[in-house]
Amino acid sequence: MLFEDTYHTIAAPAEGIFRDKGSKFIAYAYPITQEEQVKPLLSNLRAEHHKARHFCWAFRLTPERSVFRLNDDGEPSGTAGRPILNTLLSAELTNVLVVVVRYFGGTLLGVPGLINAYKSATVEALANAKVIEKTVNDLYQITFDYLAMNEVMKVLKEEQIAVESPVYDTKCSIKIEIRKARVNVVLGRLEAIDTLTANYIGTF
Structure with missing residues (x-):
């Protein structure tokens, strides 16, 4: 590493x-x-x-x-x-x-x-x-269509990632912290979901 x-x-x-x-x-x-x-x-x-x-x-x-x-x-x-x-x-x-x-x-x-x-x-x-x-975490804002909610939540649950500042509407938006060592794996799974985009905010 x-x-x-x-x-x-x-x-x-x-x-x-x-x-x-x-x-x-x-x-x-x-x-x-x-x-x-x-x-x-x-x-x-x-x-x-x-x-x-x-x-x-x-x-x-x-x-x-x-x-x-x-x-x-x-x-x-x-x-x-x-x-x-x-x-x-x-x-x-x-x-x-x-x-x-x-x-x-x-x-x-x-x-x-x-x-x-x-x-x-x-x-x-x-x-x-x-x-x-503490672990070094990257903070991301992810947005996706409401219809993709179940897929997104399934990935987050399996990866044990907490959700921050959720907005659930026809277009959903949440913030998530991903441990730096797991970023590529988690983002790879999330970005395979249709309609989902992830924007990097910072490292904490």
């Missing part, structure tokens, strides 16, 4: 905390599927921790783990976002955002101290998270 069929992410939000010389670093790990989720989560944390000095973060997205961003939020360049991201890389996790909230304790930690603190807080949060394995 040329591609990985599974990836690892976290099942639910988790927290971790690290203290050094009076500074407190609280790490929050969140499962996410798109970048648009980052801003509201950051806003919530800023409201909750209005006295904190820094909100540094990093995330990775997509099953290929190819999309990432990081932010030092005022800390010296490379001392916050990068250690958070490197921890996600080491843990081989994707579709995860980690935000580390820092309360300054009055003593400067220096570059090595900051790198260690942001890394340690992130490690702690991920240690408290439940890591789960």
